[in-house]
Amino acid sequence: QKRILITGGAGFLGSHLVDRLMLLGHQVTVLDNFFTGAKTTVSHWIGHPNFELVRHDVVNPYMTECDQIYHLACPASPPHYQYNSIKTVKTSFLGTLNMLGLAKRTKARFLIASTSEVYGDPEVHPQTEEYWGNVNPIGPRACYDEGKRVAETLTYGYQNQNNVDVRVVRIFNTYGPRMNPFDGRVVSNFIVQALKGEDLTVYGDGKQTRSFQFVHDLVDGMILLMNSDETRPTNVGSSDEFTIGEFAELVREIVEKVQEEDGSKPAKQCKVIYKPIPVDDPKQRRADTSRAKESLGWETRWSVRMGLEEMVRYYKAKLDEGN
């Protein structure tokens, strides 16, 4: 049994990590300011003797004693992180600095949730950890991308200078239940649109690509990495690449299948419509996960089809409750 601190633990990824670590019998403390997360994502643990939920903004120092820190606090969806770009870059820099300071004082092992966005709009495909990236330092995504890059810089600074025991996971697009249905990311947008019978909004010509992993695979990878000896940055993501146009079709198909099974299939099919592409939107992205495979023995277990079906059922139940 370990004392584990999870920043951003009330968010989408964080809450799944909490579930897994609680089930493994650890003592878990969550720090969250509830900017994009919500108490409801972890409310099932409130009252459990091993669980604690603290309202705290990581830009401010925090003291506690612990053995491991999973540092996830940071808005992750473009509309959220662009809402207050100064705050985003402060969260990334100061939040990471404070948690590294805490790790140094307590000798806790520190894992940061970095991102495939450190590769920006990549010119190397698929992306290996050796690739230095192609990021616009002053564009609308910079607060997030450069914030994460400099957070990695700080992390290895603490490793080299203060012997902090660090792990860096570069997370590729991840989806699953509890993703905020209104956070503007593509998977939640498409599913909610399809379930409501609205048009699916593809940005640009839909030829840009992404690879989507199901949240349980990611949580596997994070826990494996934390408890491994791999201290280099490690990609965790899917290598199953879709164009966004294809992906819209797939979501529509799976939503229809689920609706058919439930006897709730509407008469008319929803359409795919095209909207302007956001500035600096990466044109391609696919994880090279050789390192995760070699160092952690990690592999994805969920196919996109299985994962999407699970998520569609979850959102459908939520929407039905709402009615």
Add this chain to the structure above:
Amino acid sequence: QKRILITGGAGFLGSHLVDRLMLLGHQVTVLDNFFTGAKTTVSHWIGHPNFELVRHDVVNPYMTECDQIYHLACPASPPHYQYNSIKTVKTSFLGTLNMLGLAKRTKARFLIASTSEVYGDPEVHPQTEEYWGNVNPIGPRACYDEGKRVAETLTYGYQNQNNVDVRVVRIFNTYGPRMNPFDGRVVSNFIVQALKGEDLTVYGDGKQTRSFQFVHDLVDGMILLMNSDETRPTNVGSSDEFTIGEFAELVREIVEKVQEEDGSKPAKQCKVIYKPIPVDDPKQRRADTSRAKESLGWETRWSVRMGLEEMVRYYKAKLDEGN
């Protein structure tokens, strides 16, 4: 007459900027923690009613009233900025944050001394401001390069969110009198070595390139930019490109010429020797300065030969004093 704040004003570039702005009749306040700078670089102004020197570390907030801020505080030479990499990235991030906060409160115009290092080891040559760069986020230069990149991100964040009036100069390699002779940069190293009759240390095979501008040209550019309407990042640097091997020959030749004129030429010529190349050392660098030319009417006025001669005489006088 304006109230002008210069952070890092006791450093190499800062002290030349102080000279120029003092001669123009402004009120100048210097903030410096004397990490790589020294009081002696501005001691000739101490006691002047328009001048003030404050020992202050920019990672801490600072309050004053002013009209313009030139934000230069940051170690610039690789051995110095790698000495304490955490401190370097803190100086870059927190120093810039504090000075932007000050600019926001006072409505002062804010200029940051950024760097050609935001382009890293460039794959586009020469480098225009549109190029996004090729920087290793976790290498030994990252504390400086990523620190400056995120400082630019913050700067444009304050422009967009808080209407702070910002200027960003991306400075390419600059040399001149008052460069710390022991700061490890190539121009000071070669000149001091040649003057002492020691071997000139070329790192690697000497085929990597740089373009060197004389400090007076840079100061012209910074003052022009501060007082122009150009708010985009602007390169200021030389487009006269040398391999480091060629540059060693040039320095040796100019030192010999100066020594000959002084009647102090030693019998034996100093040699060029080769040392290991530092990790991630950029292979090529040359400024595309079309923007500075169009927006500011800026052009270099000093040839490398003229500038080097001036600097050799300065160092020679210093060394002779020392004897």
